[in-house]
Amino acid sequence: MSLRSLKTGNPEAGDVLWSPHDSAARRSLSLCAAGAVLGLVIAGIGLFTAKGTRTSVVPAEDVALVNQVPLLMSDYLVQLRALYDVSLSEATPEQKKKVLNDMIHEELYVQRGVELGMQSDTIEVRAALAGAVEAQVAADAAMAQPAESELLAYYDAHTGQYASEGILELEDYLIAPQSRLQPPAVAAALRHGANPAQLDLIRTATMKDGEEFYFAAKIHLDDALYEAATRLQSGEVSEPLRLADGIHILVVKQNTHPVPRSYAEVRDKVLQDYIAEQVKLLAAGNDRFLRKRADIAVARGFE
């Protein structure tokens, strides 16, 4: 029994598989053809518009393709602006040509550099590549903008980091070696408003310029004096402090302790630090990943 006789159930129908005189056969072929055409159209659209697909047609976002590597239109515009301070429509044909030629030249040389293995041989290229990969990691971290709640949690966990800088203003006195007064008595007299000049006290040159931030005071004062000074309140006089160069007494005019700054005041810093921490984490993860997948053989004795 032929195919046609099977289809029609008529054993007398003959052995013809397809006949142009049969309307059903014509319709089925037409539908097949329409389906094929539609499929080709869809495939064509997909092929020529898919992201990453490169054809001889230069995509609209690019100004040229060099060995299928796109030169971005946005870079071209930036170059026009940087070289001639003109927009696309203001640029002369010569200016456009110059910029495009420069970009093509650069791309060709980059590609040639890769062919020649410059990334293995040239220190500057290696440093630039390593830096670019690290920067890419940083960019990925920066891209993920944290939620406000995450920033607040970070701020709460690092409040000390966002404190104001303390300010100290003090007078540092040395008891004169020839003084007959007992140091505790001198300190007590100062607390009662005595004139330092009448107490055989010599003012040191330290912190004579008035207010200083804590970090500067720490540099200018001896560690012991700094510790003592920051513990005192404004208007207080220290106990006598015996150091290598003699006995010191500090008169603290003003001590503004560091205080936490509000979240609103430091939000930009919090965001910056938060992202920096994320970058550090991502970079460490990236480093681990690269080491894990790499085949690293270290010579004996250099492990």
Add this chain to the structure above:
Amino acid sequence: MPFQRPRSRTNAAISAVLAIAVLAIASVALVLHVQQQRRGEALLRADPDRVLASPALRRTAIDIGRPAFVRECAGCHGPRGGGDRLRSTPDLRDGEYLYGSGKPDEIEQIVLYGIRAGFSRGKNLASMPAYGRAEPYAGEPIPPLGPAGIADVTQFVLSLSGRSTDPEAAARGRAIYQGAGGCYDCHSGDGRGDPGIGAPNLADAVWLYGDGSARSIAQSITYGRAGTCPAFVTRITPLQARAIAIYVASLSQDRQS
């Protein structure tokens, strides 16, 4: 007796109508898709500076740019680009630009590569040193200032907009500004800033951080500033980046007009 499907002319007609309708819808969708793609290509090929002057391109840019802006940028800049004073994100409608002069291609670069976002093509050149810290600037050695020096520079900055309350302090501040402090290097000698590196104009009434009071200026000098804007180059298409840039440029243009 085998089941026989009734065949009628009505059924054939319905089938034909359905087939034609499906084909018509597919054709219309295809035409619209192609048209949209052509409009996108025209936008990408056009001079960004001229797009706002062309009603068709402008409409295309804003149709694509506005939803992309709301999705990607509104979290910081607000759904209408008005910024957020509390978070020190700039108002994009006021025609004041920290970087560049608001040209769409300049905005597009920021959309693509960000500000201090880790891309070498982005805006990363400088940030405001923290003069009240032991090491004010990571990039190069800059001497810190004391509280008195900061107060003097604050008075000088106020004097640039005619608001100084202590001319002698302002004179001392000028010496620091133009000398050891190195402030002139970014903000220029007359305090009018440098949009090439994002150094703000200190002589106008626009303040990104704080309200321009002596206190908020002193805070910026003491603790520094370094705002960021993420890079979207790997997140959005070139067409969306262009469209967002045009949309942002249109915000200030619309307001001015």
